[in-house]
Amino acid sequence: MKYRSVFDIIGPVMIGPSSSHTAGAARIGRIARLLFGSTPHRAHIEFCGSFAQTYRGHGTDVAIVGGLMDFDTSDPRIKDALTIAKDIGLEISIAVNDSQGEHPNTAWIHLANETRGITVKGISIGGGKIAILETDGFEMNLTGDAWTTLVFHKDHFGMIASVARVLADHRINIGKMEMSRKAKGKDALLIIETDQEVNETVGTEMKRFKDVALVRILPPL
Structure with a gap:
């Protein structure tokens, strides 16, 4: 992997204990929101692998929900993201997906409002870096870096x-x-x-x- 700056090695400025499980999750959530075009009314999140095992302890759930509300990785509101989501009427459900062959830090995000929906697959690859691998059945490798x-x-x-x-x-x-x-x-x-x-x-x-x-x-x- 080619590193562009020291921040690609030590990770981003962030709220939370883990660049992979917290900052990466927040970025996945933000890109999913951008792909959807607005804050959704409902979000169903499925965690795979390491995400599934540690999402509560590492704050992956609050980070990804914060991202869905367009919070940056350093936004102090991330720690209260689940409460804020409830306050604004964003319905959140979280499940564990034990599918084999997925990257250890994989999240499937299903977003919807009253008229449309979208499904996004994202992975966190370390140091806050992520990749969106699929959107509504379209394969891709979207990093959010450009x-x-x-x-x-x-x-x-x-x-x-x-x-x-x-x-x-x-x-x-x-x-x-x-x-x-x-x-x-x-x-x-x-x-x-x-x-x-x-x-x-x-x-x-x-x-x-x-x-x-x-x-x-x-x-x-």
Whole structure:
């Protein structure tokens, strides 16, 4: 693994005893919230492996719920996240998932409101670093380290070129791009990491393309 700074080794400024189980969990929760687009009404969280065994003692549950309410890793409100969630009407349920073959620090998060829902799979890999591996059946490797644009669309020729043209017109450089699709010609997801900020004007231009269902813009965490 390539480290960009000393903070990648010693971990982030955080509330809690463990960068993997607390700071990482908070970041997973924050990205899940960003993917959903707002604070959900309901959240069902399933912990696997080490998360499942130690989530109460290490504060993984309060950290991930804090992340769902957009609390940063250093936010002192994290320790009271379950109470705050109850106060704002965010229903939380937590379960242990004993599925074999999962990363030791895996969380499945199911978010919903009255009209829609989303399922996100995230892992904490140490030092507060995380990866989102799946969103609603789309495979990915989303770290939250860069500006990231996600374009949900129908798979057909020209989509990548059209989206890339919008970024080029705004002088935004692409650092990494990957495509995830459920089947040829079916639902697809374009994931683009960029060197510069992507604002809502760029997202609005992308949304105008035929067969684009949704655009999500995620800032670096």
